[in-house]
Amino acid sequence: MLEAAAIPGQPLSDASPVTGELLPARVRGLTLEVGAKRLIDRVDLALTAGSVTLVLGPTGAGKSLLLRLLHGMIEPSEGEIIWGGAPLSEAVRRRQAMVFQRPILLRRSVAANVDFVLKLRGLFSEERRRALLQHVGLAERARQPARLLSGGEQQLLALARALALEPAVLFLDEPTASLDPASVLRIEEIVLAAHQRGTKVVFVTHDLAQAKRLAGDVIFIHRGRVLEHTPAERFFAEPGSPEARNYLAGRLVL
Amino acid sequence: MPGRFLPFLATLAFAVLAGAAGPVLAEDRSILLQSTTSTANSGLYEHILPLFEKKTGIKVDVVAVGTGQAIRNAMNGDGDVLLVHAKTAEETFVAEGFGVARHDVMYNDFIVVGPPADPAGIKATANTATALEKIAGAKAPFASRADNSGTHKKEMSLWKAAGIDPTSASGTWYRETGSGMGATLNAAVGMGAYALTDRGTWISFKNKGDHEIMVEGDLELFNQYGIILVSPDKHPKVKAREGQAFIDWILSAEGQRAIASYKLGGQQLFFPNAGSGNS
Numbered sequence: 001m002l003e004a005a006a007i008p009g010q011p012l013s014d015a016s017p018v019t020g021e022l023l024p025a026r027v028r029g030l031t032l033e034v035g036a037k038r039l040i041d042r043v044d045l046a047l048t049a050g051s052v053t054l055v056l057g058p059t060g061a062g063k064s065l066l067l068r069l070l071h072g073m074i075e076p077s078e079g080e081i082i083w084g085g086a087p088l089s090e091a092v093r094r095r096q097a098m099v100f101q102r103p104i105l106l107r108r109s110v111a112a113n114v115d116f117v118l119k120l121r122g123l124f125s126e127e128r129r130r131a132l133l134q135h136v137g138l139a140e141r142a143r144q145p146a147r148l149l150s151g152g153e154q155q156l157l158a159l160a161r162a163l164a165l166e167p168a169v170l171f172l173d174e175p176t177a178s179l180d181p182a183s184v185l186r187i188e189e190i191v192l193a194a195h196q197r198g199t200k201v202v203f204v205t206h207d208l209a210q211a212k213r214l215a216g217d218v219i220f221i222h223r224g225r226v227l228e229h230t231p232a233e234r235f236f237a238e239p240g241s242p243e244a245r246n247y248l249a250g251r252l253v254l
Numbered sequence: 255m256p257g258r259f260l261p262f263l264a265t266l267a268f269a270v271l272a273g274a275a276g277p278v279l280a281e282d283r284s285i286l287l288q289s290t291t292s293t294a295n296s297g298l299y300e301h302i303l304p305l306f307e308k309k310t311g312i313k314v315d316v317v318a319v320g321t322g323q324a325i326r327n328a329m330n331g332d333g334d335v336l337l338v339h340a341k342t343a344e345e346t347f348v349a350e351g352f353g354v355a356r357h358d359v360m361y362n363d364f365i366v367v368g369p370p371a372d373p374a375g376i377k378a379t380a381n382t383a384t385a386l387e388k389i390a391g392a393k394a395p396f397a398s399r400a401d402n403s404g405t406h407k408k409e410m411s412l413w414k415a416a417g418i419d420p421t422s423a424s425g426t427w428y429r430e431t432g433s434g435m436g437a438t439l440n441a442a443v444g445m446g447a448y449a450l451t452d453r454g455t456w457i458s459f460k461n462k463g464d465h466e467i468m469v470e471g472d473l474e475l476f477n478q479y480g481i482i483l484v485s486p487d488k489h490p491k492v493k494a495r496e497g498q499a500f501i502d503w504i505l506s507a508e509g510q511r512a513i514a515s516y517k518l519g520g521q522q523l524f525f526p527n528a529g530s531g532n533s
Contacts, residue, residue: 024415026383044381046415046474217473226380230471231361233525240471 022083022095022168023049023200025070030079032065032224040065040076041224047202051216052195054232055204058253061221063204067171070202071098094121097167101174103158110149110157111142117161128164136160136190152183159190169200177206188214208248212236220244222253284313285496288325288333290404292435293479294318296362296454296523301516306503312496321404328352328482331489334497336482339404344480353482354494357505360513360524361478364408366469367439367456368394368448376448382472383416390418393427395447399438400430404477409450412474452477457519478527481505505529 025047032040040062047053055063068074070081072093081088106113114132118124133139136156141149146157155175162170172191176184192214195201205211211218215232220241227241239245246253293299294316303314317327321338328336329352336353338344339361347353366376366385374394376385389396398420399406413420420428429447431438435455442449443463451459456467469475481501486494503509510526517523 026415028384044384046381046383048473051473228380228471229473231473231476231525231527233527234363234471234476237525238522 022092023047025084026082027070028080028082030066030069030081031077032062032069032074033077039224040069042079043224043226045219045226045229047200049198049200052192052201052203052214053217053219054211054215055202055219055221056206056208056211056247057221058247059206062224063221064173065224066219066221067098067173067202067204071096071171073098094165095168096171097162097165097169098171098173099155099158099162099175101177103154105146105154105157107147108145109143110138110146113146113157114160114164117164121165123164123166132160132164135163135193137186150183152179152186155179155183155187156190159187163190163194167199169202170194172201172203174204174206176210184210220247222247283311283496284315285334285493285500286332287314287316287335287337287500288328289316289318289337290321290324290339291318292404292452292455293337293339296452297518298513298516298524302504302509302512305512306500306509309503309508310496310499312499314500320402322402328484331484331491334484334493335500336484337479339477339479340407341478341480344482348482352485352488354485356480356482357501358527358529359479359481359504360510360526360528361476362524363453363470363477364405364450364475365453365456365467366448366450366475367442367462367465368468369446370464370466371446372468374448377466377468379469380472382412382469382474385469386413386416386418389448390416390420390423390427393423395427395429395445396420397429397431397438397442397445397447397449399435400432401434403434405435405450405452408477412450415474453521454518454523457521457523479524 027043027045030040030043031038043066055066057063065074069076072088083092086092106116110133111129114129115124118128130139133142136159138153138156138160141153146154149157176187188210191201191203203214217229217231218235219226220228220235222243227243228235228239230240235244236248239248243253299316307313317333319327321340324336324338325343325347327333328347336347337359344356348356368376374388374392376388379385398409424430429441431441435451436459438449439451439459440461441447443461443465448468481504483494483497483501484492486492505528510528513524513526514522
């Protein structure tokens, strides 16, 4: 079983991630107020399995905040998030993983970084760690200090840690910003492989070319409001809102 | 004499040869496509099928019925290719051996139309479930086809996703017409009600009155089409080669471009998405 796991794109274990329990997810009236400012404004969303969801919008629109709210890292001021009929809870959070723009790595070896996460979940085995590192192409670097990896390699390690949890939902917050093109494509390949295995992918990016490569559907946020949630082909061909049209045309959206 | 005879012989020879070639050229290369009424009514087939025919010489005859009927027809072997928008049923069709394989082809979309007064305040709502909640909350009139069509099934799935059972309000704000799209839209316009319709029907509908598009573009309003070759193992008479040629064409860049190029009232109705990795 884990022999097959050494090949990228193959299931990492027999227990493939089941999104059926967490999805569809429903977000209702989600609001985040900090002081007098409404940073996320009455967001309603439906998240379904089977499609890579991209979250797009101008800087400061609330993309990262939305991800953090969905992952339960921040309490909303109002509203609710229901995953497969159950409210967001610790049990739901454990079925999710998140990759940030800058990975926070332990001051240990590459292998130890993966082991740490596996052990936390009682999933540790040498074979599992080897399969994960092989999947992201870091098997040769297993013993090297994680901090010495290049930016792209560090993100691959962060991805390996996220995938170690076999998440039903994988959130990615601009994981390839400021990486070299080869690393960008490698990371996209791995993310798409996770999608093929059934993990729901929710991906924030500023890179429109990347969005076009990956997107099944697009959530467009502006000033904390979701203005559109539409199939990717339609969003890029005929966005519904003037703000999205301006954004796609590269104009400043205020 | 010989000068006039030879041209006559030549003409005769040509006529004989042409006659002999006639039956060979008139060989029947056609397939039967089982599809849905709404797809056929949109005019898409008139636009794309001639392109395929010109390229391959294969004529595509379309049988346009309700989705359920199209699938049943294909199960009975009455058809070579199935093109409908009912993914679960399509997957079952293949799983049970009636079809060879299912492929995503394209999607189109539904819209919610309504009176300009917009009593439920749903205009430009990005999320359909929210809009339906507002309609139910305001007890605003809503006209439903209630005829078990694909559109009606889509409507019911949207209410369900919103956690609402509108049939409990049947006869009050929720009006079940039991009829087709045109008749239901007529009823909606007549009584200032909201309604769910496919975009193609709305564009060509001639009795819009002051009704406008209230909700559009939400992911949940999109309608995925799949294409399947009827299995020659189950039904040996299926024209598998020609059928597959049609499927290959419609999934190819050329076929996908043909779909995208079809416009009604200046609007693209169908969005090609073959190979999107979702099937």
